[in-house]
Amino acid sequence: MAIADVKEYTHLTAEEVEEIGRRLDELRARIEASRNAEDAAYIHRVIRVQRGLAFAGRVAMAVGAWAPKERKAVRRGAVVGGTALLGVAKILENMEIGHNVMHGQWDWMNDPEIHSSTWEWDTAQPAEQWKHSHNYVHHQFTNVLGYDNDIGYGILRMAREQKWHPANLGQPVYNSLLALLFEWGVALHDLDIERIRKLEKDPVEIIFCGHFPDGALHFTEEQVEDETRAEWYLRQMLGAANFDGGRLLHVLSGSLGFQIEHHLLPDLPSNRYPEIAVEVRKLCTEFGIPYTTGPLYRQYGQALRTITLLSLPNSMTQHASEKYGAVEPPTAEVTDRGRKSDDERPTRRTELGGWSRAGASARA
């Protein structure tokens, strides 16, 4: 079964799939051609703000440390304020700046300081490793069970197709710990240094809202083999979910409230996602494709509900199977889209996502 055979697609003819691809190509070309000084000014502005916040936070902390001991309110206020400033600076650094710069969204500026090849960040996972696990594994094998380690980060069961284990009963707790220790969780989830070094292996809230609310689908490896660009676009649209919010929330979330647009066009400047989203949504409506979005609280609530429900065996959650069920084979007649037979396909990739593949291999 190919991605275009997933039931959400079966009403589309091969020509319609190609037309969707063509329209998204046009959209991409239009944005690429119109990247300009305003876009460059945007990322420079965000970096200036981030550095200003980090500086102000440190100054505030220093004031708190040096203020006379009897001025407790000043000391406490400076520490709280400084911590908040440093926190916002870190959020900006990791999300709107680091994440997007390392996708190559600003490489076209030809600025060696703001470039996917040279950017490094102050977080547990080095940029080089992150570009492998996120840019390549997560974005190429988005929501593919057994490949994409972002599905539960190796410790959460996020799809009914993943085999249940009694340890999954603790999922709500693990999720809270993962949220608290996220940067180390990200660093560890693809860490197999020895195999990466030998080249035997190719080298929480926002993230979960982007892929685990109701409506965002998971896929199997058979569904991504030999897909065309148009089919890849379709898989990205169905595997991601947006959340609504104001401009500030979107900037602080690294523009991942536009998760669908980010997965369709990950290397276009993030400040253009709002205008891209208008067109993508229109396209989805026109072709009857789900466009999953909603307020942040609802999207996160659905992700939490999924985590909680899937902490239980499938047999205890049958009532929720419609919402959380496996991707079912299509019931409608599937159009022949010229895919290769199994014999004609290349050998399966074996080197990716071993950690989560182990948990996903058995069909519950």
Added chain:
Amino acid sequence: MSAGLSRLGLGAGSTRPPHLATVPFVATDPGGAGDPARLHRARVLQCALSRVCGVCAQTLDHPLHLVGTVAEADDNAYRLPPVHAACVADVVAVLTAGDGDALGHPGAPDRQWVVVTTGGFDLVRPTTRTGLHLFRPNAVVERRAI
């Protein structure tokens, strides 16, 4: 980059795994074996997305270098992923070793090769199941014939 990771070879810069000396990374399979006549499709994609060099598989630096035929340069669409400045010579050596197939380029006499230096590139995914991934430089600073 921590000292520990550096010791393990991650981010080791120009240090090249010995088995990649003759076969560029982009032509190897997951086991490390490869055929310099062909491109390995998954490796092309890995280089593009992980932002690693098509020859040595180490993180790219700035600027990037794309090597291709004159026709590819004229179309602004290259088949090979970007490489380090220091790795250009390696990829050119493979491409000019003879008139036969080389790194996904069909054999032909008198092929002429070009190196383009660019700040960035746009990845173009294939529209067909067997099509090629292409690299479109988007901040060209130099085009040089080989």
